[in-house]
Amino acid sequence: xxxxxxxxxxxxxxxxxxxxxxxxxxxxxxxxxxxxxxxxxxxxxxxxxxxxxxxxxxxxxxxxxxxxxxxxxxxxxxxxxxxxxxxxxxxxxxxxxxxxxxxxxxxxxxxxxxxx
Amino acid sequence: xxxxxxxxxxxxxxxxxxxxxxxxxxxxxxxxxxxxxxxxxxxxxxxxxxxxxxxxxxxxxxxxxxxxxxxxxxxxxxxxxxxxxxxxxxxxxxxxxxxxxxxxxxxxxxx
Numbered sequence: 698x699x700x701x702x703x704x705x706x707x708x709x710x711x712x713x714x715x716x717x718x719x720x721x722x723x724x725x726x727x728x729x730x731x732x733x734x735x736x737x738x739x740x741x742x743x744x745x746x747x748x749x750x751x752x753x754x755x756x757x758x759x760x761x762x763x764x765x766x767x768x769x770x771x772x773x774x775x776x777x778x779x780x781x782x783x784x785x786x787x788x789x790x791x792x793x794x795x796x797x798x799x800x801x802x803x804x805x806x807x808x809x810x811x812x813x
Numbered sequence: 814x815x816x817x818x819x820x821x822x823x824x825x826x827x828x829x830x831x832x833x834x835x836x837x838x839x840x841x842x843x844x845x846x847x848x849x850x851x852x853x854x855x856x857x858x859x860x861x862x863x864x865x866x867x868x869x870x871x872x873x874x875x876x877x878x879x880x881x882x883x884x885x886x887x888x889x890x891x892x893x894x895x896x897x898x899x900x901x902x903x904x905x906x907x908x909x910x911x912x913x914x915x916x917x918x919x920x921x922x923x924x
Contacts, residue, residue: 699856730911740857740900740914755911787856791910801847802912804856 700724701790701805709811715776718808722769722790728752729771730791730802731763735784746771778812785809817901822919831888833918835901838882844905846877847912848886850897857900857914860886896922 700723710716722729731743733756742755746765757763760778765771775782786809789802818836825831837846847862861868861875863884868875874887888895900917 699858701856728910732912739916740851740912742911742913745910753911785854789856789912800910801859801862802910803859804849806856807854809854 699803699805701788701803703788703805703808705808706806707809709813710778711813712778712780714778715774716778716810718773718786720771720788720805723803726790726792727769728791729765730789731773732787732789733784734787780812783810783812817903817915819901819915819918821916822921824921824923825891826923827893828890831891831895831920833886833899833920834883836883837903840881840903844903846875846884847902847904848875849900849902851900852897891922893922893924896920
């Protein structure tokens with residue numbers, strides 16, 4: 698158990714819908730990362746937040762957005778869903794971003810999104 | 814971040830040491846070598862990381878060659894629960910926090 702929690706574990710929805718994935722980082726971690734894992738693309742970095750502020754963006758679609766709240770939990774919002782958005786979505790957290798031993802990322806168990 | 818090359822798959826007998834190689838010939842002096850594994854569709858699990866010295870923890874040992882162009886992850890006594898995809902990732906220590914995952918090595922532990 699990494700200490701990172703994600704809800705829900707599974708999500709089944711239809712094309713065109715909007716969903717919200719939630720992540721609670723490990724106690725004391727300030728940085729949250731979102732990754733997507735699809736069959737054809739592997740594990741890809743989407744976006745990172747540090748202490749409530751967006752810090753880095755990866756291959757995140759404009760239909761996707763995220764935020765980190767004052768209690769440090771984060772939400773990933775996916776809208777206008779398409780079949781190709783079906784994937785595992787992982788959240789990771791670290792104490793601090795980008796520096797030394799404290800930035801090791803620990804991953805949550807993921808949310809499996811199925812778009813029908 | 815430097816690119817890594819890993820074998821696509823490997824087998825190891827249960828109870829033996831599993832040695833997983835990784836080539837990172839273009840690694841820079843400020844880049845760490847990280848290892849993660851992913852068991853089935855679970856979240857990636859951090860194993861170990863190092864800069865240039867060999868490292869050991871309760872899960873594994875990491876051996877980095879003197880020129881730092883390759884490394885080996887060693888699981889000393891493999892069990893069936895070690896069957897997973899193992900990712901070797903090279904990452905700058907400062908300024909680029911994302912992890913770039915390749916295709917990894919699918920390690921199968923044989924009973």
